[in-house]
Amino acid sequence: MTLHADDLVEAGLIDRGRLDEIRRVAQSFAVALTDHVAGLIDRDDPQDPIAAQFVPRAAELDSAPEERADPIGDDAWSPVAGIVHRHRDRVLFKPTLLCPVYCRFCFRREMVGQKGAVLRGAALDRAFAYIRENRDIWEVIVTGGDPFLLSPRRVREIVSALGAIPHVAVIRFHTRVPAVDPGRLSAALVAALATEKAVYVVVHANHPRELTPAMRQAVLRLLRAGIPVLSQSVLLRGVNDDPAVLEALFRGLVAMRVKPYYLHHADLARGTAHFRTSVETGQRLVRDLRAGASGLCQPTYVLDIPGGFGKVPIAASAIAQSAEGDGWVVEDGAGRRHAYLAPGVEIAREGAGGAVARAPSEPVA
Ligand code: SF4
Numbered sequence: 001m002t003l004h005a006d007d008l009v010e011a012g013l014i015d016r017g018r019l020d021e022i023r024r025v026a027q028s029f030a031v032a033l034t035d036h037v038a039g040l041i042d043r044d045d046p047q048d049p050i051a052a053q054f055v056p057r058a059a060e061l062d063s064a065p066e067e068r069a070d071p072i073g074d075d076a077w078s079p080v081a082g083i084v085h086r087h088r089d090r091v092l093f094k095p096t097l098l099c100p101v102y103c104r105f106c107f108r109r110e111m112v113g114q115k116g117a118v119l120r121g122a123a124l125d126r127a128f129a130y131i132r133e134n135r136d137i138w139e140v141i142v143t144g145g146d147p148f149l150l151s152p153r154r155v156r157e158i159v160s161a162l163g164a165i166p167h168v169a170v171i172r173f174h175t176r177v178p179a180v181d182p183g184r185l186s187a188a189l190v191a192a193l194a195t196e197k198a199v200y201v202v203v204h205a206n207h208p209r210e211l212t213p214a215m216r217q218a219v220l221r222l223l224r225a226g227i228p229v230l231s232q233s234v235l236l237r238g239v240n241d242d243p244a245v246l247e248a249l250f251r252g253l254v255a256m257r258v259k260p261y262y263l264h265h266a267d268l269a270r271g272t273a274h275f276r277t278s279v280e281t282g283q284r285l286v287r288d289l290r291a292g293a294s295g296l297c298q299p300t301y302v303l304d305i306p307g308g309f310g311k312v313p314i315a316a317s318a319i320a321q322s323a324e325g326d327g328w329v330v331e332d333g334a335g336r337r338h339a340y341l342a343p344g345v346e347i348a349r350e351g352a353g354g355a356v357a358r359a360p361s362e363p364v365a
Helices: 016-028 035-040 049-054 121-133 152-163 187-191 213-224 243-255 279-292
Strands: 083-087 090-093 139-142 170-175 198-204 229-235 259-265 300-304 311-313 319-321 327-331 337-341
Touching (some): 035 049, 083 121, 152 170, 259 279
Parallel strands (some): 139 170, 198 229, 259 300
Antiparallel strands (some): 083 090, 300 311, 319 327
16 A cells, blocks of 8 residues: 555654645655555654655755756756656666655656656657667666556566667666565566566665565565666665665675665755765765675765766775875775885885885785
8 A cells, every 4th residue: 555645644654743744745746655664664763764765854845055856957868758868878768757655855856756657658659769769779777756666567568669679788677666565576577577688677775674574575586587686775864874874784785685786975856955965974984885894785876967967976086196106095995095006116115194105016905
């Protein structure tokens, strides 16, 4: 069952006194959460990190000057409905703008959950025709909304239409379903993904408490069908801006055989300032993660440049040119600095600031 704004009091997720506030938020942004998510929320904890992601707050009605309706510039790069073509070799394909839950920080929050948000008939044909006619498109990222909200029959139609386009080599689905409604990822839905082409699934999860046994089973169904599973997470104040939480999240995903792919810096969506950390905080958290956890647990920390200029990695660089101009200074996970000399530099030296240079043949400590 899906819970909407007026159901939240009955479900014990908000006090009746907050209902007006929630209704006002719901006039601007879609509100829904699943029974599964409601069951993960600790009602005794006013700071519960699961509730923070899905239960609306009055703070969403405040807009910061830097925030935008379309923070990553989807509209500017949309040649036909349902397609975003920002990069030469890949497109986003959005067959639906509906989701099983509406995340309070969503970067597409002013598009998702609208009536008529499913691409059908001639509009769907035009989207497929665009992909067919543009031979540089090597990868189609099926996103939304949440494409796994569609029926297995519709997912099968999409996979078979894309699979039949010779230049499309990779079909990548982005979904929140395994974390928020794992039972929906049925055997029939997994079977609908079958094609000769490479299919990847990227699951969205932000807190270790989302990694339930039911999610593990959903992921296993994908893995047993030979589908590689990656994850994306959003760095969110009050949810996962804590080194121990991030480490538990990424260790938990890897232990489920899910490779953490992206950690997104929260986008400038309207009414989401209360979720955004500073970039410096994100860089510190990512440095701590690198120092403390296996390389498998390291997603790329990225920022989508506002306006639609693409994602860029924004973790602090561990390497800088040496002041002497004879190579590089590299910082290890514990913050110690080491020399990495340019080819041909042979004279050992004690460098400033603790950097120690060695001949290129020597191992760096
Ligand atoms: S599931 Fe994805 S698209 Fe839907 S509301 Fe959450 S972040 Fe936005």
